[in-house]
Amino acid sequence: MVELTKAQQDVLATDGYQLVTGGPGSGKTTVSILKAAKIAREALRPEQRILFLSFARATVSRVLEAMDEESRISRDEKRRIEVDTYHAFFWRILKTHGYLVGFPRRLAILTPPNEAIALSAVRSGYKANSKLSDAEKAEKKAREEAERNRLAKEEGRVCFDLFADRVATLLHGSAKVRTLISTMYPFIILDEFQDTSADQWRVVQALGANSTLIALADPEQRIFDFIGADPERLDHFRAAFHPSEHDLAGDNHRSKGTEIALFGNDVLSGKFRQSNYSGIAFQGFKSNQNQAFASLVGHVLQARKRLIDSGKPNWSLAILVPTKKMTRLVSDVLREPFGQVPAIGHTAAVDMDGPILAAEIVAFLLQQGRHAGHFDEFLDLLCSYYHGRGGAAPTAGDLTEAARLNAALGKWNQCLAVGKAPPKNSVLNATAAVYATALDVGLTGDPDRDWAAIRAALEAGGCARLRAIAGDVRNVRLLERGTQLRQGLTQDWRDTGGYLNALAITRQSFVQEHFATAHKPETGVVVMNMHKAKGKQFDEVIIFEGWPRRAKGKVVANFDRIVRENIAAGPMMQARQNFRVSVTRAKLRTTILTPEDDPCVLLTASG
Ligand SMILES: Nc1ncnc2c1ncn2[C@@H]1O[C@H](COP(=O)(O)OP(=O)(O)OP(=O)(O)O)[C@@H](O)[C@H]1O
Numbered sequence: 001m002v003e004l005t006k007a008q009q010d011v012l013a014t015d016g017y018q019l020v021t022g023g024p025g026s027g028k029t030t031v032s033i034l035k036a037a038k039i040a041r042e043a044l045r046p047e048q049r050i051l052f053l054s055f056a057r058a059t060v061s062r063v064l065e066a067m068d069e070e071s072r073i074s075r076d077e078k079r080r081i082e083v084d085t086y087h088a089f090f091w092r093i094l095k096t097h098g099y100l101v102g103f104p105r106r107l108a109i110l111t112p113p114n115e116a117i118a119l120s121a122v123r124s125g126y127k128a129n130s131k132l133s134d135a136e137k138a139e140k141k142a143r144e145e146a147e148r149n150r151l152a153k154e155e156g157r158v159c160f161d162l163f164a165d166r167v168a169t170l171l172h173g174s175a176k177v178r179t180l181i182s183t184m185y186p187f188i189i190l191d192e193f194q195d196t197s198a199d200q201w202r203v204v205q206a207l208g209a210n211s212t213l214i215a216l217a218d219p220e221q222r223i224f225d226f227i228g229a230d231p232e233r234l235d236h237f238r239a240a241f242h243p244s245e246h247d248l249a250g251d252n253h254r255s256k257g258t259e260i261a262l263f264g265n266d267v268l269s270g271k272f273r274q275s276n277y278s279g280i281a282f283q284g285f286k287s288n289q290n291q292a293f294a295s296l297v298g299h300v301l302q303a304r305k306r307l308i309d310s311g312k313p314n315w316s317l318a319i320l321v322p323t324k325k326m327t328r329l330v331s332d333v334l335r336e337p338f339g340q341v342p343a344i345g346h347t348a349a350v351d352m353d354g355p356i357l358a359a360e361i362v363a364f365l366l367q368q369g370r371h372a373g374h375f376d377e378f379l380d381l382l383c384s385y386y387h388g389r390g391g392a393a394p395t396a397g398d399l400t401e402a403a404r405l406n407a408a409l410g411k412w413n414q415c416l417a418v419g420k421a422p423p424k425n426s427v428l429n430a431t432a433a434v435y436a437t438a439l440d441v442g443l444t445g446d447p448d449r450d451w452a453a454i455r456a457a458l459e460a461g462g463c464a465r466l467r468a469i470a471g472d473v474r475n476v477r478l479l480e481r482g483t484q485l486r487q488g489l490t491q492d493w494r495d496t497g498g499y500l501n502a503l504a505i506t507r508q509s510f511v512q513e514h515f516a517t518a519h520k521p522e523t524g525v526v527v528m529n530m531h532k533a534k535g536k537q538f539d540e541v542i543i544f545e546g547w548p549r550r551a552k553g554k555v556v557a558n559f560d561r562i563v564r565e566n567i568a569a570g571p572m573m574q575a576r577q578n579f580r581v582s583v584t585r586a587k588l589r590t591t592i593l594t595p596e597d598d599p600c601v602l603l604t605a606s607g
Pocket residue numbers: 002003004005008022023024025026027028029030031218253254535536
């Protein structure tokens with residue numbers, strides 16, 4: 001049990017609107033849950049709750065875990081603290097009151113991959129974003145917006161992008177709903193307040209009319225500028241609610257006994273006061289694939305050994321990298337390191353759009369339907385995979401591939417319609433052969449085995465597209481982790497003697513998964529994009545970035561760097577903040593791996 005600092009005690013002792021600020025690991029989360037428990041004890045009526053809102057599910061898990069570990073909070077108090085994401089909270093409001101902003105009564109969530117599919121028709125009419133003029137970009141954005149609105153209003157399919165704006169409009173327009181929510185939640189805690197977007201801020205303004213708000217913020221940890229977080233946001237809060245202010249700034253409890261937090265602050269200012277910082281290790285690596293990854297694997301093995309030897313249960317080691325592509329590359333390397341090094345067990349936080357759509361294909365094959373048009377439905381899913389796997393930025397290659405498959409299917413069906421064999425040179429021949437094999441796989445009623453059997457059929461077949469899909473689906477952990485999909489499939493087998501509803505069950509479980517917050521924070525070795533590390537903590541962190549490619553002594557490409565192309569430009573505040581967030585996730589040690597011939601400019605350039 002931690003002993004609270006004076007500033008933390010002040011937070012507990014003060015009533016009314018509050019703004020609690022402090023650096024990484026200064027104890028904002030810790031004090032806020034104690035505050036919530038105190039409110040539950042002293043200020044709530046029996047039916048009322050405290051709402052704790054956060055941006056990411058990962059943070060929600062961490063808050064829940066912190067509450068579990070805090071012996072000062074009773075069971076009853078815990079029950080009365082609702083920890084949720086903005087998304088999930090907004091969705092609850094829209095489902096009940098969405099008709100007030102013109103939505104139909106029955107609403108469904110349009111998940112990101114399905115949103116990407118729905119918008120691909122609009123997007124396929126444009127070149128890549130980098131090649132568009134400003135006017136074209138604006139036009140594309142407006143058309144996407146119009147389509148999102150149409151899908152919501154006419155079809156009741158609502159994508160996440162609309163949530164905050166519609167909830168804000170709804171709350172500002174309805175005093176009744178505002179009162180309803182504030183009666184239920186007279187106190188609301190807002191985590192990571194510095195990242196609040198303009199639409200979310202409008203929601204907060206409406207909620208704050210009748211509920212007491214407690215905002216937790218670290219102005220220097222603002223990493224969501226690209227979605228419209230505003231540096232002035234804390235001032236907006238001050239002006240609107242005149243909160244009492246509590247600054248936990250100087251304290252650093254996460255990495256006590258190290259100089260990790262000090263180093264984090266120096267990253268921010270660009271002025272390094274020391275040549276060594278305890279808890280921070282630097283290592284340069286040679287700028288080529290083999291040596292770069294060999295260096296990474298070496299450090300991962302050493303760190304893992306240190307943690308295992310320490311005897312700490314549930315240790316965690318995060319490898320943080322600048323891009324999605326690098327997340328995949330590192331994960332591949334750990335799965336199959338070189339030479340005699342055995343695979344390094346890990347989880348990788350990869351983008352889920354592709355894997356989810358790949359899982360839909362496996363689920364569809366599990367249905368083993370044989371009706372007319374079944375192959376067409378299969379190809380429809382395959383095209384959806386290409387339309388959706390790139391998320392908001394589908395590649396031209398993927399869109400072309402989908403169009404090619406569609407055209408080939410047209411020809412294929414024309415032949416069949418007149419009793420002819422499909423064209424011998426059709427791009428669909430290999431696909432159709434593997435499809436037929438998958439339909440003949442003997443199923444057992446054990447969802448794990450059957451899922452794996454279909455995946456194996458795709459992996460072993462002669463169709464490169466389906467092989468890639470089988471690879472992608474490996475990133476989906478639903479069957480291992482959640483019971484939802486497994487239970488659904490088991491029930492389906494019982495009810496129908498097959499998996500006749502596998503596709504619907506799989507889709508449903510992904511929606512549920514999106515809102516599930518019960519997961520434990522990651523343990524073991526995890527690989528993720530630096531952005532995703534926000535709000536988390538690990539025992540050790542390794543930061544690893546890309547390296548320059550040279551031709552005739554000149555740098556010709558410099559991908560996957562912490563700073564774009566590793567070129568110093570201006571004060572680089574956003575990059576510094578991101579880097580500081582990553583560096584300060586560690587409790588014990590952060591190791592920074594950077595190319596020795598072109599080290600990260602944030603470590604060398606002064607701001
Ligand atoms: N007064 C304290 N004394 C000792 N340890 C503390 C104290 N307050 C918090 N801690 C511990 O320090 C660690 C970091 O605290 P916490 O997660 O509350 O910080 P935070 O400000 O929310 O961090 P971040 O903004 O980086 O996510 C936790 O492991 C917590 O248990």
